[in-house]
Amino acid sequence: xxxxxxxxxxxxxxxxxxxxxxxxxxxxxxxxxxxxxxxxxxxxxxxxxxxxxxxxxxxxxxxxxxxxxxxxxxxxxxxxxxxxxxxxxxxxxxxxxxxxxxxxxxxxxx
Amino acid sequence: xxxxxxxxxxxxxxxxxxxxxxxxxxxxxxxxxxxxxxxxxxxxxxxxxxxxxxxxxxxxxxxxxxxxxxxxxxxxxxxxxxxxxxxxxxxxxxxxxxxxxxxxxxxxxxxxxxxxxxxxx
Numbered sequence: 001x002x003x004x005x006x007x008x009x010x011x012x013x014x015x016x017x018x019x020x021x022x023x024x025x026x027x028x029x030x031x032x033x034x035x036x037x038x039x040x041x042x043x044x045x046x047x048x049x050x051x052x053x054x055x056x057x058x059x060x061x062x063x064x065x066x067x068x069x070x071x072x073x074x075x076x077x078x079x080x081x082x083x084x085x086x087x088x089x090x091x092x093x094x095x096x097x098x099x100x101x102x103x104x105x106x107x108x109x110x
Numbered sequence: 111x112x113x114x115x116x117x118x119x120x121x122x123x124x125x126x127x128x129x130x131x132x133x134x135x136x137x138x139x140x141x142x143x144x145x146x147x148x149x150x151x152x153x154x155x156x157x158x159x160x161x162x163x164x165x166x167x168x169x170x171x172x173x174x175x176x177x178x179x180x181x182x183x184x185x186x187x188x189x190x191x192x193x194x195x196x197x198x199x200x201x202x203x204x205x206x207x208x209x210x211x212x213x214x215x216x217x218x219x220x221x222x223x224x225x226x227x228x229x230x231x
Contacts, residue, residue, distance in 0.1 A: 001173060003156065036216040038157070045206055045224055046157065051217035089157050091216035097170040099216045101149075104156040 001094045004029065004102035011108040012080045020105045022073040022090030028100055030071035034093035037066055037075045040104075041086045049088075050075060077107070085109040112137040114207050114222035122201075122229050128194040132207030132222060139188045140165045145210050147218060148181060148192045150203040160205075162213055163190055170213050197229045 005023040012018040022029065022037075029035055035053045038046035048057050050066035053073060065076045073090055090102040118130035132146070139146060147162035161171040163181045171179050175194070183190040194201060204226050208218040 032214070034215045036218075038218075045221035046218070047221075048217055048219045051219075052215060057217075057219060091157075091159070091218075093214045093216065096173075097213050098173060099159040099162075101157040101159060101216075 001028070001098060001100045004090055004092060004100055006088075006090060006102040006105045008103075009106045009108065011110055012077075013110045014080050014082065016080050017076065017078040018080060018107065020075045020077075020088050020090075020107070022075070022092075022102045024071050024073075024092055024094075024100070026071060028071075028092040028094040029068065029073050031095065032093045033068065035066065035068060035073040036091045037064075037073075038089045038091065039084075039086045040089065046089065080109050082109050112209065112220045114209065114220060116205060116207050116222045116225040118225065118227070120226060120228060122197055122227060123231050124198055124229055125196055128192070128197050128201060128227055128229070130192045130205055130207075130225065130227070132190050132192075134188045134190075134209075139183065139190065140185045143211060145170075145213050146183070146190045147208050147210055149206045149208060149218070150201075151206070151224075152200075152203040155203075158203075159216070160192065160194075162210065164213070199229050201227070202229045203227060 037050040040046040148160040180193040204224040209220040
């Protein structure tokens, strides 16, 4: 299984919105509604931000939302804040009881 | 509050076996609702799922690592463990243990702090 494809970096100013894409195939992203998103600050463990494509765990601000179209999932962050600057990773079920992560996207808040 | 803590050697020689243990506190590893996984992250790189285990002992592995990975569980100690054989420098990474609610969903909601394992002679 190959890693899911994410842009290396995205950026936005405080208050703006950004979208991070995660492209896979019909055997993973496109075939199941099991995409999750993680936020990782330097030196810290990842934090679950979105699961099952668009569900938010308790405590995650509603500025974070997820969606999927075909083989591409997206994480949308509105009202950017300085603390949103981090690395973001997508993860998808890939069939046969296996999981695959994306390569990660560095979000810079300008 | 659920806590996970990785432990094990921080330095492993090439061709040897990497062994790590994850100790779970604040919850039972025997809960029927959860799976327990290992994820790694090479320095400066992305995340890679290694595999997961259910308390009954059912295991699920990344196909690219399957031939070298063994994950086991010790419910009496509330721990699960990772063994990765024939390691090379490419296995140098921060290794995380985490809990998720299904082997089909990557919703790893609880993570350990991670432990750096370096493969070097």
